[in-house]
Amino acid sequence: MLTVRAGTPYLPWHDPREATRLLRYALHREGFTHTYQSSANAMSVLSVTPELTVWCRSGSFVWNEDGLTVTHPAADPTGAAQLVKRHLRRPAVEETEEPEDPWAHGSGDRPPTDSVR
Numbered sequence: 001m002l003t004v005r006a007g008t009p010y011l012p013w014h015d016p017r018e019a020t021r022l023l024r025y026a027l028h029r030e031g032f033t034h035t036y037q038s039s040a041n042a043m044s045v046l047s048v049t050p051e052l053t054v055w056c057r058s059g060s061f062v063w064n065e066d067g068l069t070v071t072h073p074a075a076d077p078t079g080a081a082q083l084v085k086r087h088l089r090r091p092a093v094e095e096t097e098e099p100e101d102p103w104a105h106g107s108g109d110r111p112p113t114d115s116v117r
Contacts, residue, residue, distance in 0.1 A: 026081035
C-alpha cells in the first residue's frame with residue numbers, strides 16, 4: 001500500500017499499480033482487451049501480448065521494442081498506450097511480402113497433399 005501524508009495530493013502515477021491500471025484501460029479502449037496485470041511493491045507488470053510486456057517502476061513505463069528499451073512517463077498512460085498500439089500494429093516486413101510459390105514456374109508438378117480422395 002502506498003502511504004500518503006495528509007495534505008499531499010494523490011498522484012496516480014506515483015503508484016505503479018494505479019498507473020498500470022490506467023494504461024490497461026487506455027489499451028482496452030484501443031482494442032487490446034486481453035491484457036494481464038500483476039503488481040508488487042514499487043513495481044507493476046502488464047502483459048499486453050505474448051511478445052510485449054510493459055513494466056511500471058520509478059515513475060516510468062518501460063518495455064522493449066525491436067531490441068531497444070523504451071521508456072515513457074507513467075503520468076501519461078494514454079500516450080504510452082498510443083506508442084504501444086503503434087508498435088504492435090506496425091506490419092512486419094515478412095508479413096507484407098508474399099511468399100514465392102516454388103511450383104508456380106516449374107514443370108507443373110505440384111507438391112503432395114495430405115488430403116485423401
